[in-house]
Amino acid sequence: MEVKRIQCPNCGVVLDVRNSKMEDEKLITCPQCKAVLKVRFRHEAPLEAKTVLAGGLNNGETQLGGMNGATQLASASNAKSCYLCVAGQNYPLAIGLNTVGRKAPSSQASLQIETDDRYMSRRHSKIEVRELAEIRQAIISNDQNKNATYVDGQELQPGDAVILRDGSEIIMGKTHVIYKEQ
Template identity: 35%
Template sequence: MNVQELTLTCGNPACRARLTVRVKVPTQAKEVKCPKCGYLNPLPPLSAPQPPVDDEGTLLQDNEKTWIQNADATKPTLPEVLGWLIVHDEKTSAQTFNLKQGLNTVGRVSQKSPSDLMIQTQDRYMSRPHCTIEVKINKLGQVDYVLQDGARQPDGSRKNSQNGTFLNGQEPALHPSEQIYLKDGDTIQIGETKVVLKTYQMSESLQKAHRQVEGSDYTRTILSFT
């Protein structure tokens, strides 16, 4: 029986502990309990081990030690757009931004210091740029969305935001060195403006992502700036 090691972030907004889980494949388990808070986190789909084959696709004998896998045949094809960031705020008009693999900087519109995703807003508490969402493919072929306050500068240094980055209406703000694994529906507050992450796995299309966000309640705004 094959064993896969998964790295998860607890879905409890008040916990967000980093979990390392070893799971036997195949398995009947669908959830894993966080040892810190007891929250039941759903397990992602697990892939079954592939039989060993040679370059011609012929099954190798059990006594052969080399496993040759056709990575292109088993690796899923991912779309260019891997998610969306949707402004969902009482004061700022709805706006949608595509998330692509790699670093996506987010901030206020600026010609002098542009971000990848620039929000049209009068929010003077939002930096330009303000935070970074890195979209990356993990070892299991799944997409991770990693949030960090601040952004990398042209000289290679990293500059923090002026007023911090908040997640799901919780205080305190993220520590500048903290990297948080996001999940679908997480609300990020930059300045006084809130944006919602929608992943392509859960939404499938921009239209569906819009409907899901528009039908949800606003997350509370952190009022620590005034």
């Protein structure tokens, strides 16, 4: 029986995959994010784990290789990073849910913007960053704000969710924010 250690390309959880039937390829489900992963076993090449989506699209790839029995993990994602730019200061967005708000001692935002703008709430908006087919997608919605949020001149209404594009202008309170991809 062959056992390989892989890392889920979606959520990052590390899994041990058992290949008791010496298969060339095996489908497993990540217990954390429920993504279906295709794991290839090759005797002279590194192990690969790919996310399998409906339609056969690949949603990232994790390659594994071993030296003297040790397994090494290496992520092979080509996705662009994304961040918010405020007055020349860059604030990187993490994959998953980012709560954006004004920096204050009582702020619980995961991404706190350095500003004196009292019209920007301490939890002004939510930006969810998803990685799809080696592309990062950022989706903005309102959070616990009392003042308006605008994306490219359009006011976000309660329940709205807008996909951001490189260069999208966001106004939170009176603070101008630019969404960037790199």
